[in-house]
Amino acid sequence: MNDKNELEAFSELKGNTLFVYLYLVRNPNPVGARELQRNLNFSSPTLAVYHLEKLCTLDLVHKNQDGYVLAKEVKIGALSQVVKFGSFILPRYIFYTAFFSILLFCYVVFLLVSNSLEFNIHISYAILLSLTIISVMIYECIRIWKQRPI
DSSP states (O other): OOHHHHHHHHHHOSHHHHHHHHHHHHOOSOBOHHHHHHHHTOSOHHHHHHHHHHHHHTTSEEEETTEEEEOOOOOOGGGGGEEEETTEEEETHHHHHHHHHHHHHHHHHHHHHTTOOOOOHHHHHHHHHHHHHHHHHHHHHHHHHHHOOO
């Protein structure tokens, strides 16, 4: 997708069009207008078709005999802060949070197993630094989670 198309997609992916796009990102199977209307609580199937056709003109969705299917994923705006993991959409910082949490857990277990859990400045600094990083990552995950459109 070139810069012009990305800018156009960025300007068009908002409101109900963004909801339709995210619904298609989560559902790999072809989707019909009535199914979309029921699941997103639109007033009519015509409204669903309008947003699907809008996505078709942006080359993000294409229509086949079974319904509408996602053609390509874009990572612009709020979508750049999330990662699709199966059918879940997760904040990208969740992986960093898990990594540093596991690292801290392994460090504490190592200290316990080696019987060297006496608090000196180095151990205190390492634990404090790890907890600070984990706290910042949790804050960022919560902030992104609250901003997610769906």
